[in-house]
Amino acid sequence: MNNLEKLTLIEGNFTTEEAKEILHNVFMTKIKFHEHKNFSSIERFGKDDATAVNRIPELKKELQRVNEIFAWAQQHHKRLHLSSEIQISFIEE
Template sequence: METKFMLIDGKFTAEEAKEVLGNLLDFKIQFHNKENFSSEIRKGVKNQQSLARIESLTATKKALFEYLEEFPNTDVLTIFSEIQIKR
């Protein structure tokens, strides 16, 4: 069974896109930092999955911001993001 939810469906300037997408990525990075910290406190070991996600999300954010730098802020970008949940 799969369910989909629309997360982002709109038009943004490059600066707005950086703010919206950057905040989403930052939230996910913070989530995994907390997961790793919790694992270190509770189990005494780092959460390797969270560390890998932090690295991946940080690289994604860097690449995304570099890509968005190519557009003048007068351009309007259409951005879609969908959440898919599978059971």
């Protein structure tokens, strides 16, 4: 296996509503992941998961930015091209 693997997650032209739905779902999935991770840490260890606690507001801020971008695009009758690549690198434990 290569030391770096690349996967295409999103690639294409979309209406503002389609693009907003796609990105909203991606960001909400990540937010829910971190919320669940933090809840699990509190239940199991009695303390917050520091990574999750820090990441949730960052993701919410990015989601707010997504909404601003799509509001502008919709107001100006724009279609959008979305492109997203996942890069996987192997590191030693």
